[in-house]
Amino acid sequence: MPKSSSISSSTPSKGIAAIVGVGLKLGKSIARKFAHEGYTVAILSRDLGSLSKIAEEIAREEKAQVFAIRIDCSDTRSIREAFEGVLSLGFVEVLVYNAAYQPLPLHPTNFTEIPVNSFEKSLAVSSVGAFHCAQQVLPGMVERGRGTILFTGCSASLGGMSGFSELCCGKFALRGLSQCLAREFQSQGIHVAHVIIDGLVGAPRMPSILQRTTTGEQPSGVGGRAADGLMDPDSLAQTYWHLHLQDRSAWTQEIDLRPSTTFRFF
Template structure:
């Protein structure tokens, strides 16, 4: 049975002339929506995550929905070798015009006592958000510099800009990724590479399941269901970043639900 990279090389001649949009950290919410948006806009899509079985199913769904070429590639963002091998497959498809880094180590919504955090758990969180984003950016930036264009978008959260009691692992890893985004934005602006960090301040729903309130009385309150952010709407903001005029590039964007209490 052919490996994913061998299969991709055999069909690389059929990829879009627009190039590749590589989405790292793809699940059924935001990653899927971003992949769908760029697929609908004519890009060949490479979606990457650790669970290849689930990823392959998502690739089939997106390809069918968007009538596009979508390739599933396994990656462990905390492992430099895994990232390098994964992007060998991605780059075999063609030039990466867009990199969206959406990977994050799973975190509990419940705060954890600082003294109960295991060192290996803390290291893994840093490895996925900070090292993983570093590894992936290094794979695509040389080609972007050579072509004089490209977009890199990092998915952050409210924990990227504020530390919260009980969320040391998440905040430290997200702070680091935000710092990387700012450094790359300044270093590679002149090379034509648009680097942006998106602060997603709120929980994200699955596509098409976001509930909207109709009355002003209801809009004045916020429940768990109505505060969920629409991943398709977030994906539209990612597309806007990618298509911005260079004379007015966004380097950080703050997104939240209108029903969320500030």
Template sequence: MRSMASSISSKGIAAIVGVGPKLGRSIAHKFAHEGYTVAILARDLGRLSRFAEEIAREEKAQVFAIRIDCSDSRSVKEAFEGVLSLGFVEVLVYNAYQPVPWRPTNFTDIPLDSFYKSLAVSSIGAFLCAQQVLPGMVERRRGTILFTGCAASLNGIAGFTELCCGKFALRALCQCLAREFQPLGVHVAHVIIDGIIGPSRGLTVTQRGLVGEQQQSGRAEEGSTMMDPDSLAQTYWHLHVQDRTGWTQEIDLRPSPSRFY
């Protein structure tokens, strides 16, 4: 766990689970910019620590990097012992997912352990993380939990059984938690990302190139219909600060087709 500043924010902790070079990092940047102490969690602690240093430096914020394996209940418990030791977790963003091949996989060729892993990361990990933070939110009658979904959350897709089953379960979890905990002051929402997320427009040319190298080939051309993660992060922030008289439970985000530009 890395500390990058001198004192914990009075606003509470924003815990971002599943922080990679695009959306997770942009969400962490946004909440740090708004004055939150941020805990960023993912499996690759080395890369995560570099993100923590970058965010802390640029946003003048307190940032902690904590390793987590969302498919392992013991890892989730240990990670959140660290997060909760920082103070009250006011915001949980669950952005973790298990990468799957971009090309369709025949159903009969899907290994059972691969199917289990996708379910574990997409939905069971979300269940475990939410269990860690909800008691504190209910006690204070405030808090926000945001789950990241995708087009596979809504429709079964031939050849993508692992992804769809995990994301369907995540959406169901979100709806159950919203109905149980929103009357207790906790805002729970599901964000459907229906598109390909590209590098942040806020990155330097060199940084954009490095992120672009990590993209799966053959999906989309940069600058066509890719979604800017910084813009998406603005929506996560908007959901968090919504007035409780008009809370959003689910929102879908997609890029405007390039032919309309």
């Protein structure tokens, strides 16, 4: 069953936003953004203890309903059970798939030394898990003629790189899945987009970007992170939100985001 953290809010809920692959950086910022905008949010990852703390923090800050649900994206049964909990909350209007697998430390690995089970797990988490999660929510979206599915890619989505076969192959497949779903379901009102994060994501660096005013003003200090080559997760979350808001007459199907410096992940 979903573990809930919530504080009552006068803002009516707009639906369920399910964020899969929530840690302390990008996933958390995306979840906070959708909670801030009035969505009931389900956050999912393997570590339920850490996830519950994130849910409590977002619920307290945004006066929102946030549900923490454990999921193992390499396990079909775990995905199915997790989404039984998510779907019990109501109509899933937004799915963000942010899960990925890469053994740490993150460094090039000689191809002949990669264990096949590690390669298979990367494929399972990056692409097969995304396939299963999308299958869970698409029937409800098609029935209502609306919904948004956003997949998180990275530099490895665009080209093969020496020493990173595990990461590249999973992310290549995820990009292909996103393109296929966009072509199949966009005519039915479902917006599917692939977001390429071409850089390293740091911790939030500012008073939350959610504090921007309706006139577009930014809190003091905004714009200072680029010097360290890291990407601000709150700024990235804004892009996910804007993709969700796009008019269907001009949907983005793929977008790449990178810091203004020449720093690259690979």
